[in-house]
Amino acid sequence: MRFFFMSKNWIRLSVISVLLCIFIGIYISHGMAQQFTIPDLHRYWTAAIYHLLHSTTILILAFSGDSLIQSIYRNIISLCFLLGILLFCCTLYLLIIFELSSVSFLTPVGGFAFIFGWMTLLFSFFKR
Numbered sequence: 097m098r099f100f101f102m103s104k105n106w107i108r109l110s111v112i113s114v115l116l117c118i119f120i121g122i123y124i125s126h127g128m129a130q131q132f133t134i135p136d137l138h139r140y141w142t143a144a145i146y147h148l149l150h151s152t153t154i155l156i157l158a159f160s161g162d163s164l165i166q167s168i169y170r171n172i173i174s175l176c177f178l179l180g181i182l183l184f185c186c187t188l189y190l191l192i193i194f195e196l197s198s199v200s201f202l203t204p205v206g207g208f209a210f211i212f213g214w215m216t217l218l219f220s221f222f223k224r
Contacts, residue, residue, distance in 0.1 A: 106158035106174050113151035113181060117144060120189055128193070136192050143188035150177040150210065169220035176213030180206045 124132075124140055132140070154174045157165070184206025190196040
């Protein structure tokens with residue numbers, strides 16, 4: 097389990113996540129944009145912005161050293177952000193692209209994961 101939390105793995109996961117965000121954006125903007133309603137496009141942009149923001153934050157955290165934030169907090173925050181991306185962003189993508197509303201109950205759980213990650217980041221700076 098310790099192997100998963102190595103910085104190299106967080107870097108890999110965040111780069112894959114950014115690439116996934118870009119591929120989904122290309123697919124939606126070039127292949128399907130005409131099929132969506134305005135609320136669907138709003139959901140997509142919300143998911144894409146959160147996806148890109150949190151993937152980039154995971155990357156920044158992976159490159160930060162222990163002098164900035166302790167590794168235990170870095171791992172908790174990165175895991176929360178990864179869960180948020182999977183549960184918030186991906187459920188919105190599924191709702192928009194495949195009209196799969198049966199997974200939409202997971203979206204708020206992903207939002208709470210994002211909030212918990214940011215609260216953990218704030219807490220980690222108060223611990224220093």
